[in-house]
Amino acid sequence: MSIKQIGPTPIQEYHTLNCHCGAVQIELHLPDGVVSPRRCDCSFCRRRGAIMGTTSLPAIRIVKGEDALSLYQFNTQVARHYFCSRCGIYTHHQRRSDPNEYGFNVGCLEGVNPKDLGEVPTMDGVNHPSDRKQ
Template identity: 65%
Template sequence: MFKEVGGVQIQTKHRASCHCGSVVLELSLPDGVVNPRRCDCSMCRRRGAIVASVSLNGIRVLQGAENLKLYQFNTLTAKHYFCSNCGIYTHHQRRSNPSEYGYNVGCLEGVNPFAIPNVTTSDGVNHPADRHEV
């Protein structure tokens, strides 16, 4: 699907997949990859993925829903999904904003996350949901 901006056709639907191709997603990204970032929480440090966000209705599983496995930890708010065949993290429902999915930018077809300049790192060690008001 495309949208027209200034007379130029911009792709709005993007495919993403795990490494083995068992899981295929369609992402609605009308503005492209917005706010790519890393996180330093215990999960993200180990996973090492660059993520960006999309609304919950912005991801559709095209293939392999039966191969997606769910992992949750700590408050059990975030829902991390990965391929049960190859182990690649594809997306997660965000803890800091449960109305959005974070998705693995490296799973987008045709995108090299290492080519994205100035990727920020979020302070997941001191997650906003862990802060208690005094």
């Protein structure tokens, strides 16, 4: 496992993401650590309250529990939100604003405490850029 030193805390290049019960395990390639973490205030994200990070589609690999993942879609049916069907924890989603990226639940990363991220900005998901008339 490759480690980069950024600031006072070493950043792992590969991270393991788990749901609460351990049925779902995902490997994320995050060579720069958790970059630009954020919250969203859309109707769904506001209720789940997770801090999200972003990575590219090739940088995520489901190690186990693909059969335990459930999919939830709403509104435009573009974003694909995944959660563990056993414990209910949101693990990741394919983004609506950029379907070539996944958002992931920072709170599910092993060895990462979301409180260590400090102040996390909130995106305006209520007024999503894809909903604006051109």
